[in-house]
Amino acid sequence: MLKFKNNIVHGAIFDMDGTMFDTERLRFQTLKQASQELIGVEFSDVYLMQCLGLSAKSAEQLAQAEYGADIPYREIRQRADELELESVRNFGVPIKKGLLQVLERLRKSGLRMAVATSSRRAIAEEYLINANVYKFFDVLVCGDEVQQGKPHPEIFITAAQKINLEPSECFMLEDSENGIKSAHAAGGITILFRDIKKPNANMLLLTQHYYASMQAYLDDLNQVIPVLEMPSLQEAFPQTLNQLSVGIHGFGAIGGGYLAQILSHWDGYTRPKRIYASTRNTLYRSAVNAFGTYSIRYGQCSYDERIENMHIIDAENLQQMQQMYVESSLIALCLPEHALQQEAKVIAQGLYARFIAQFELHQPLTILVILNKVGAKQLLMTHIHQALEALLDPDTAAKIMAQHYFCDTVVNRMVSKLSDQNLYRQLRIKYNIFKQFQLDDEAEPIEIEDNTRLQPEQERQATLYVEDLRRNFQPSHILQSMDLILFHAESDMPIYVENASPLLQHMRQMILVDDIAEIQLIKNRLWNGVHAMMAWLSSLIGHNSIGVAMADPLVADFTRAVSAQVALGLAAQLPHRQQNLKHLAQSFLDSCEHAYKDPCQRVARDPLRKLSANERVMGALIYHLQHDLAANYVQKGVVLGYLYAIKMQQLGAQAALQHLSKQLQNAPIDEQTRQQLQYIISHQLQQLLAGQVRLEAFIQDGTQVAAVI
DSSP states (O other): OEEETTEEEOEEEEOOBTTTBOOHHHHHHHHHHHHHHHHSSOOOHHHHHHHTTOOHHHHHHHHHHHHOTTOOHHHHHHHHHHHHHHHHHHHOOOBOTTHHHHHHHHHHTTOEEEEEESSOHHHHHHHHHHTTOGGGOSEEEEGGGSSSOTTSTHHHHHHHHHTTOOGGGEEEEEOSHHHHHHHHHHTOEEEEEOOSSOOOHHHHHTOSEEESSHHHHHHHHTTTSOOOOOOOTTOOOOSSBOSOEEEEEOOSHHIIIIIHHHHHHTTSSOBOSEEEEEESOHHHHHHHHHHSEEEEEEGGGTEEEEEESEEEEETTOHHHHHHHHHHEEEEEEEOOGGGHHHHHHHHHHHHHHHHHHTTTTOOOOEEEEEOSSTTHHHHHHHHHHHHHHHHSOHHHHHHHHHHSEEEEEEEOOOEEEOOHHHHHHHHHHHHHHHHHHHHSOOOOOOOOOOSSOOOHHHHHHHHHHHHHHHHHHHHHHHHHTSOOEEEEEOOOOOEEEESOOGGGTTOTTEEEESOHHHHHHHIIIIIIIHHHHHHHHHHHTTOOBHHHHTTSHHHHHHHHHHHHHHHHHHHHHOGGGHHHHHHHHHHHHHHHHTOTTSBHHHHHOOHHHHTSTTSHHHHHHHHHHHTTOOOHHHHHHHHHHHHHHHHHSOOOHHHHHHHHHHHHHHSSSOHHHHHHHHHHHHHHHHHHHHTSSOHHHHHHOOOOHHHHO
């Protein structure tokens, strides 16, 4: 049941041609070709427009009046059917944009569904099966199964009866004048879509809801369809593929191990037909494209999640990158900060290619900025705008920038990418299994009796079908049964996204936030900052992975203490974000405890950047001192960062102290606090370097730095 505007709806009855499928134009073309072949005259557009929505019998009578009583109409129609089927079999049924999303939403709302089409059953079934939408419908009522065609209401009344509903309880979806007359006379909830023929005043008078496109109806439908909750980790992706393509610019750990999963869940009703992803790694590209799939491993629950419909493209191939930008509705930019300026040139080329390809439509692209940095979006947009201005005049560059939705994000999952060597070992093992499979004898077939026996000709044809499928798909089948693990990931599902694009409203794993800067600040300090501090400590005492390090009481106690201290400061700064803080803090600790595949060296990298004045670690310390909050563990984290840079990255002690001095000069604190803080950090660092204080004793010392200052 569905409440739509002022109606309680229990069923939906769809016309086929022109409503679900964009076949009216194709039908015009084939009828013109068939009439030219058989009578030497093409049917006129005027005649064909008059036939829209008519039964075959009514269309024949109209043809006799227009072209003579002896016109071989049935032969023309049969020849047109042959031409149309040939086109459909070669190129597929042209589906109206948004249809699959509409069908899934109606079906999952519990509606009974039917098709009421003027087409013959043989044609209707082939089209519905070809388009992979036959599964949505309970019954099918066709033009050759009713006495009176549209505009008579018989076909819609019959369809409603077959799904045990009153016509007044059903959506009746049409595109033609005769069709809408039929639905109105039947007493249904009439919905009219514009197709070839612009609706006239009489059509609109008979219509309760008019839409210029199926997509517009979907937008309205989304207002009354529930947004599905966050999926569980092992919940299956939606089965139905919609007509959207999406892209991941950067098939790294976050792109392949997180965004691909988010895009595969999509809105929970359908998922994109194709996910593009770009990489410069030839091995990863060739492996994924050869297997047609890959998996993400969630070690803490022993689960491998398979990602499909991926098309990995070469990040160095500008034509392929432009194609991704032209065809996609959404692109996630998963790029490191140091690559932004160079990649902005590629992005600008892609946006310009989209501008040219869609000159009349100018369809906006939703761009998710996946960058672990506060203010990432503005930085990226500046680079892209500069790159566009290097290609185009300023007005066109500004127009392209204004056309699209740029959305900042906060990622809440830890992901690690497997090395090329690890991937190579997987490929070698799977290749040996595959070669053994080819050598093994095939198992004896098991006979299963079927009460609905095939006719001899059908049985012979079915044997040919099966043999052809077996011959062509057997190798692919054995490869697909062996998952190729590319990423290790933690189980956090949500991604926080700036609420700046209408496309994101129904995305299952996206938590939309009006002020994303607040979530960025929480993530920056509570996750990234604490993560770095515990990784510095873990590396200094010899641990290789985060998960193993958390088994060490010294690391675990320090991590929990510094996490609680940072959370205290954030709660003071953002009191309305208490719920987000609680979830993120616990999620972070859970992730660390299971991150056995996450190297400490990866997390600990680039310590001087993280110790910059306004960055994750130093920024937290400065805020605590400004507001008289306990800061002893955060201050120890700063010392650990410099100690790590000196011992593990060969930074000179003097260079480290100069860096500290510079950051404190840039910090918004008074001179006395600045001098005292510099003395404390420098003194503790020198004691550790000289061996005067053991690292364990330093960590366990509970002295409050705020009290010392």
